[in-house]
């Protein structure tokens with residue numbers, strides 16, 4: 001063998017490697033919004049550029065990537081529509097997307113940014129700034145002519161969604177909504193709005209299954225996470241909540257015919273100074289809905305007004321439901337390893353439907369105190385059992 005000749009098997013190896021390498025890297029095209037005319041100056045409207053980048057990515061037969069570099073991009077309301085030619089669009093955001101500060105503009109639609117009928121979309125990083133302050137001020141001044149506002153980011157009828165490392169600040173209305181979605185993973189998300197900003201729920205899930213929300217920090221003016229009708233197989237883990245109204249299943253039972261909520265796990269959550277901890281809430285109205293197989297596990301309450309609460313007599317201003325019993329049937333709800341401090345004397349409150357009492361409520365290793373003393377529990381139409389150490393003493 002001469003010095004400049006490689007052994008035959010070695011050449012084969014090189015050829016094989018380079019061929020398979022070429023096959024493995026079928027070009028995934030990247031579309032940088034700047035190429036489409038977006039301006040990172042915070043004042044030029046970049047709506048068209050973002051839409052055009054999306055159209056390219058969506059029509060690409062191969063996996064596609066959209067890139068948003070650093071800077072501020074002003075965007076009007078956008079719907080990213082699906083039925084795309086590929087099932088892998090990854091959106092990487094290094095910059096900040098900002099909504100118009102004029103709520104009359106954004107509020108014309110129910111969402112600022114929405115994805116509809118998409119399959120296989122991921123969003124990594126980025127800041128979404130809903131600029132909700134002016135609308136909250138309007139609402140908080142009791143002006144009756146304020147618009148409802150727009151949700152910052154909504155996924156509608158979509159599946160295989162991943163959101164990672166996204167920050168949403170100051171939404172006009174809800175921050176993030178999953179509506180009619182399957183197989184959603186949300187992780188390392190940060191949500192921030194003031195404690196007195198109205199209706200700024202952190203993440204809302206409805207008519208959706210197999211949604212996972214993990215490792216996220218939610219500080220907002222309404223529910224940190226709210227769970228609407230038709231939610232099943234929802235997994236929530238490692239959440240910091242507060243300020244906010246806690247994690248809430250409901251409000252349910254507004255409609256007579258309403259799909260139920262089942263198989264929900266809420267695990268390892270810290271609630272700090274929130275209005276509620278873990279709550280189930282239904283209107284005092286007739287309904288066919290239900291809540292079953294819910295598991296609240298390992299929660300820390302720090303000065304929470306209602307750490308554990310079921311309220312089936314929700315009827316604000318006594319309008320649309322006075323004197324009616326909730327039709328929502330609540331069963332098999334477990335509270336396990338819930339500890340910390342209550343900001344009010346009644347730390348555990350089960351106020352169930354007189355017509356359909358709650359059943360299969362389980363309290364296991366619960367310790368909640370009020371001002372360093374024993375708190376109280378209150379039960380109405382609630383049945384179940386207590387296991388292990390339960391303080392306040394169970395009223396089930």
Ligand SMILES: *[C@@H]1O[C@H](CO)[C@@H](O)[C@H](O)[C@H]1NC(C)=O
Pocket residue numbers: 210232233234235263265
């Ligand atoms: C309950 O939900 C989890 C995900 O949170 C899922 O893995 C599991 O399969 C579901 N169980 C049933 C019986 O649907």
